[in-house]
Amino acid sequence: MKYNRLLFLILIPISFILTQAANNNVYFAEYYSTKIYPKIAQTISFFTSLFSFSLTEILIILLIFLIIIYTITVIIKTINDKSSKYIKEFIINLSVIASIIYFLFVLFCGLNYYRFPFTVYSELEIKESSKEELILLCENLIEKANYLRTKVKIDEKKIAALDDENYYETARRAQYSFNKLSNTYEILTGNYPKPKPVLLSKLMSEMNITGVFFPFTFESNVNIHIPSYTIPSTMCHELSHIRGFMREDEANFISYLACVNSGYDDFAYSGTMLALTYSMNALYMEDYDAFESLYHKYSGDVYKDIKYKTNYWKQFETKVAEISTKVNDTYLKANNQDDGVRSYGRMVDLLLAEQRQSQN
Secondary structure, eight states: HHHHHHHHHHHHHHHHHHHHHHHHHHHHHHHIIIEEEEEEEHHHHHTTSSSSHHHHHHHHHHHHHHHHHHHHHHHHHHHTTTHHHHHHHHHHHHHHHHHHHHHHHHTTTGGGGGGGOOOOHHHHOOOOHHHHHHHHHHHHHHHHHHHHHTOOOTTTTSSSSOOOOSSHHHHHHHHHHHHHHHTTOOOGOOOOOEEEETHHHHHHHHTTSEEEETTTTTEEEOOOOGGGGGHHHHHHHHHHHHHTOOOHHHHHHHHHHHHHSSSSSHHHHHHHHHHHHHHHHHHHOOOOHHHHHHTTTSHHHHHHHHHHHHHHHHTSSSSSHHHHHHHHHHHHHHHHOTTGGGGGGHHHHHHHHHHHHOOO
16 A cells, blocks of 8 residues: 555656746647636636635645644654654655645646746736836826725725625636626636635735635635725736636736726726735835825825735734745745746736737
């Protein structure tokens, strides 16, 4: 039985070969992403969507619990019997489990990192942009954010709120918004499920995580403890992943498109604020004086929302959050995103490309 189990270790080199094939041949990755992945994703997600709650939460908690129990059991048996055989079995079993998980990750998610970028489908041209173009982008987004802020609801703290009474309704509208966007971009079509609110959302905030696409259940899991007005864009971001667009910058941009074209004011505000944040951060690095000048053009309500969001995340500036960010950075670099966390900033190039396209 032990040697039969070891056969599963062959999944590691198979996973490596598949990854290298996708890395060296974009057409292989594209064929998988458009012909094979959608069938797998839509089939599995059909069954997991039958549960309104997040199976991801349960599986992760269960896995951690089982590993702890198993580890303690092995240690006790090793001490009592004074034998190393339990340690050897422990290492073999974990290695087998890790190889299976890694193979499924590559099959269900990893290969999508090497597909054609979204610009191929959107016909947007990424090129070097001038500072004047960036300033114009920020000005337009500020004007739009100020206007949309007057049309959304507010909560008891006078912060922008959602139109829904519960987050499951917000998730339904996120799904609708994505389906609507797929009328423009056929590559986004498909029968994919709604995102799922996470019960342990505050724990996600402790780890600086706003959402997670879990490829083993094909669930888009969303932190609902974050400021309400950021939830729609977070939901749409995770829905981008389940449709096979794994690059963070592209998921942000697709989320922005889904939100601003949704027909819902609170979604449009969420997407606009997402775009505004990244654009103004880019301007801050490029020209602080221009950034400061535009910053004063925020309406009082928009400024209040930004301040609330800033203070919200400040309370989670802990060692746990720092470690989580480093882990995420390592994960991104290992999956064809060489800039790591900084790759989120590339969204600005897509926004600038869209701006140029709209001017033509």
